[in-house]
Structures are given as C-alpha cells and as structure tokens.
Amino acid sequence: MTTTASETFDETFREQVEPLRREIMAHCYRMMGSVHDAEDLVQEAYIRAWRAFRGFEGRSSVRTWMYQIATNVCLTALESKKRRPLPTGLGQPNADPNAALDQRTEVPWLEPMPDDLVWGGAGVDPSDDVISRDSVRLAFVAALQHLNPQQRAVLILRDVLAWQASEVAELLELTTAGVNSTLQRARANMAKLDPEAKPELPDDxxxxxxxxxxxxxxxxxxxxxxxxxxxxxxxxxxxxxxxxxxxxxxxxxxxxxxxxxxxxxxxxxxxxxxxxxxxxxxxxxxxxxxxxxxxxxxxxxxxxxxxxxxxxxxxxxxxxxxxxxxxxxxxxxxx
CATH class of the missing domain: 3.10.450.50 (Nuclear Transport Factor 2; Chain: A,)
Structure with a gap:
C-alpha cells in the first residue's frame, strides 16, 4: 500500500512531538494549577502545533518550539482565570477545630496532579525522568499560583526548564533586562511563599x-x-x-x-x-x-x-x- 504525503506528515509529527506530551502536561499544570485545565490546554497546544508543523523551520528544537506554543496557550487562558489557591494560601490564621466549617465551592481551588500523567506509572521514581519531582511538588505549584502569569512563566522557563534569558525574552516579547527583573521579583516572592521545607521521608x-x-x-x-x-x-x-x-x-x-x-x-x-x-x-x-x-x-x-x-x-x-x-x-x- 502506498503511503500518502498526508500520512507521512502525520507520522513525522507524531514521532517528533508525541514523546513530549508528558512534560508539556507538567508544564501546563505548573502554569494553571489544574489538571483539568492542563489537559485541555495540552490538547489545544497539540492542535496548534499540528497546524503549524509544516511551517516549522527548525530554528529551534522541536521541544523548545512546543514549550513556546504551550506557554502562549497557557498565558492566553490565564487572562480569564483566577489563581488557584489552597486554604493555607489565603492569608488567614489556622482555624479552630470546634468552629463551624466555611465552604466556598465557587473558589477555583488548586488540584493535585496524578503521577500517571507525568511519569507514566504510580510510584515511578521521578529522578529517572526529565520531569523532576520537585518541579511539580504541591507546595511549589501552590506558590506559583500567587505569581502573576508573566512572573510564573519566566520563573518556570528560567528555573525549571533552564532556558536562557534571551530565549525567554524572545518568547514573551520582553527585553533580556526585563526578563531578569521579572525573575528577580518572582524568586523573591517564591522565597516567601515556598520556604525550604523539611526533607520528605524516602520511599523505604x-x-x-x-x-x-x-x-x-x-x-x-x-x-x-x-x-x-x-x-x-x-x-x-x-x-x-x-x-x-x-x-x-x-x-x-x-x-x-x-x-x-x-x-x-x-x-x-x-x-x-x-x-x-x-x-x-x-x-x-x-x-x-x-x-x-x-x-x-x-x-x-x-x-x-x-x-x-x-x-x-x-x-x-x-x-x-x-x-x-x-x-x-x-x-x-x-x-
């Protein structure tokens, strides 16, 4: 059976882009604080990538290109969404366990991320994967939600993904100095929101x-x-x-x-x-x-x-x- 040009295109796209899905999922989750939003935005990013793939000229790696698309998709989505906190992030003191419970279902709360979606199996050691455990740690993701969308993107791209400031500047249409200034503010806020915690007990x-x-x-x-x-x-x-x-x-x-x-x-x-x-x-x-x-x-x-x-x-x-x-x-x- 003869392979059509369309089938060849689809196969090439899958081979180069599909292996990145789990790390793109983790990226969207960090940005959004919601596994449901992240799943929707990963789908949107892949649709955009498929449509643009014929014009991809290889000026960057496919991985960098996919992160660019996913980041822009998330930033657009964040324009109409509120941050996702946990109760500890609302600024009130710890509550009296004898007092009445106050429920707020209208608040878009932070959601947990299933390990299966980012590591492919429950209990898989994240140290063996491109997605580090620390980069999706709940306290870290909760702290990210207190940054504005631009600060969130800059900190993730620079400190989690180790992009160069010039690469982030190009993506976000900022100057390199602007990226460095934004990163400095984001790091200062994160130091307050996510101070160094006691080490977790290893899986023993x-x-x-x-x-x-x-x-x-x-x-x-x-x-x-x-x-x-x-x-x-x-x-x-x-x-x-x-x-x-x-x-x-x-x-x-x-x-x-x-x-x-x-x-x-x-x-x-x-x-x-x-x-x-x-x-x-x-x-x-x-x-x-x-x-x-x-x-x-x-x-x-x-x-x-x-x-x-x-x-x-x-x-x-x-x-x-x-x-x-x-x-x-x-x-x-x-x-």
Missing part, C-alpha cells in the same frame, strides 16, 4: 509502614492512632473549606467533630500517587452499605511523621486518578 520500609498504618487507622476509625501518625506541627486542609488546621491534637479534634464515619469499616482507602507524593481515595459507607467516593488525601511525610494532608472534596478527582466509582474488596486487592 519506614514510610511504607507508616502508610499502611495510616490506612488502618482510618479504616478502623481510630482517631488516636491517626493523631499519633501526625507530626506535632502537622497541617491539615480540605478545599473547598476555607479553614486550615495545625497541630496533631487540633486535627484529631476536627476529625472527631466532623468526620461522618461511625466506626470501623465506615471508611475504605485506595492508594494512588499525586505530585510525586502518596495519596489515597477515601470511600465512605452510605446508608445502603456501599463505599462511595468521599475525599482524596494527599500526604507529605517527613522524619517526624505525616506533616501535611490536603483533603480534596472534589470527588470528580477519583475518575481523574483512575479510581473506581465504588470501593470493593477486589479493588482493594488490586491497589
């Missing part, structure tokens, strides 16, 4: 044991055990609720006050990975005895224990992470 037997204990504590509804697994200064936040809570004791009080579980087996957890960190889909038993999606937990683990938990109440994330609509023993066995 101790961490694996802690994660097993975390699952058991929730599935047994053992609040005292949950508290014992937290570091003393642990932070707990749960968008779309505005409040955030600090300290193991206060977090235990919050769970006792507001968790709808009524005893062992009320809750079931399935493991996944987000932003290079361990995460769980938590299923709550309903009146029919079926465990349905309730919230997702994303954990930061240090030498002191679980130091940060973000509980996302957006149950649409379960489908994004490939988690089933209901918990079953078979799903747990496969997790």
């Amino acid at each position: 037997e101790r961490r694996r044991t802690l994660l097993k204990d975390y699952v058991a504590a929730f599935e047994n509804y053992d609040v005292a055990k949950i508290v014992s697994l937290l570091s003393q200064d642990a932070v707990w936040e749960m968008p779309p609720f505005l409040g955030w809570y600090q300290g193991a004791a206060d977090i235990g009080t919050l769970i006792k006050n507001y968790c709808p579980a009524d005893g062992p087996e009320s809750q079931r957890l399935l493991a996944t990975w987000a932003n290079g960190q361990p995460a769980f889909g938590l299923y709550m038993r309903d009146d029919e005895g079926v465990h349905r999606p309730f919230q997702m937990h994303q954990l930061t683990i240090t030498e002191e224990g679980v130091s940060h938990v973000v509980c996302y109440f957006d149950t649409d994330l379960f489908a994004t992470f490939g988690l089933p609509e209901v918990w079953t023993p078979e799903a747990a066995a496969a997790s």
Whole structure:
C-alpha cells in the first residue's frame, strides 16, 4: 500500500512531538494549577502545533518550539482565570477545630496532579525522568499560583526548564533586562511563599509502614492512632473549606467533630500517587452499605511523621486518578 504525503506528515509529527506530551502536561499544570485545565490546554497546544508543523523551520528544537506554543496557550487562558489557591494560601490564621466549617465551592481551588500523567506509572521514581519531582511538588505549584502569569512563566522557563534569558525574552516579547527583573521579583516572592521545607521521608520500609498504618487507622476509625501518625506541627486542609488546621491534637479534634464515619469499616482507602507524593481515595459507607467516593488525601511525610494532608472534596478527582466509582474488596486487592 502506498503511503500518502498526508500520512507521512502525520507520522513525522507524531514521532517528533508525541514523546513530549508528558512534560508539556507538567508544564501546563505548573502554569494553571489544574489538571483539568492542563489537559485541555495540552490538547489545544497539540492542535496548534499540528497546524503549524509544516511551517516549522527548525530554528529551534522541536521541544523548545512546543514549550513556546504551550506557554502562549497557557498565558492566553490565564487572562480569564483566577489563581488557584489552597486554604493555607489565603492569608488567614489556622482555624479552630470546634468552629463551624466555611465552604466556598465557587473558589477555583488548586488540584493535585496524578503521577500517571507525568511519569507514566504510580510510584515511578521521578529522578529517572526529565520531569523532576520537585518541579511539580504541591507546595511549589501552590506558590506559583500567587505569581502573576508573566512572573510564573519566566520563573518556570528560567528555573525549571533552564532556558536562557534571551530565549525567554524572545518568547514573551520582553527585553533580556526585563526578563531578569521579572525573575528577580518572582524568586523573591517564591522565597516567601515556598520556604525550604523539611526533607520528605524516602520511599523505604519506614514510610511504607507508616502508610499502611495510616490506612488502618482510618479504616478502623481510630482517631488516636491517626493523631499519633501526625507530626506535632502537622497541617491539615480540605478545599473547598476555607479553614486550615495545625497541630496533631487540633486535627484529631476536627476529625472527631466532623468526620461522618461511625466506626470501623465506615471508611475504605485506595492508594494512588499525586505530585510525586502518596495519596489515597477515601470511600465512605452510605446508608445502603456501599463505599462511595468521599475525599482524596494527599500526604507529605517527613522524619517526624505525616506533616501535611490536603483533603480534596472534589470527588470528580477519583475518575481523574483512575479510581473506581465504588470501593470493593477486589479493588482493594488490586491497589
């Protein structure tokens, strides 16, 4: 069968551009703070690239060219979108666990990124990939959302992707001096928003044991055990609720006050990975005895224990992470 010119073109495009999809996805996620927005914008970037590919003259690498397209797509999208914070990024002090919960569903909250979308498999070591774990770390992406779009783009292109200032200037239609000035301001803001954190516990037997204990504590509804697994200064936040809570004791009080579980087996957890960190889909038993999606937990683990938990109440994330609509023993066995 004779290969047409159109088929040859499509094959050449796929061979050169498709291998970049995961890192372009990570780039759009850093810019937007939303996995759903990032997926849409990656699709838009690839459509634009396909349309422009015949005119690509090779004055830069295909990789650089794709980042140029994706960055412009994101900057255009950000013109009509608000930043995506976490509750800890709103500027209010930690909340009283005995006070009423304040829910704001209209806020466009920061979303977690499934590891499968950027590393191709749960638990894959990001150090072996072009996408570093640190570059999609939740705290880093959360801090980026406080920068204006231009600062965000400059910092990512310069500090994450290691572009030259002259390359960034050409893309963003700035002077090199303007890029350097913008980068300086962005770095200063990031130093305040994302200070150097305690190193996370490596993926070793101790961490694996802690994660097993975390699952058991929730599935047994053992609040005292949950508290014992937290570091003393642990932070707990749960968008779309505005409040955030600090300290193991206060977090235990919050769970006792507001968790709808009524005893062992009320809750079931399935493991996944987000932003290079361990995460769980938590299923709550309903009146029919079926465990349905309730919230997702994303954990930061240090030498002191679980130091940060973000509980996302957006149950649409379960489908994004490939988690089933209901918990079953078979799903747990496969997790």
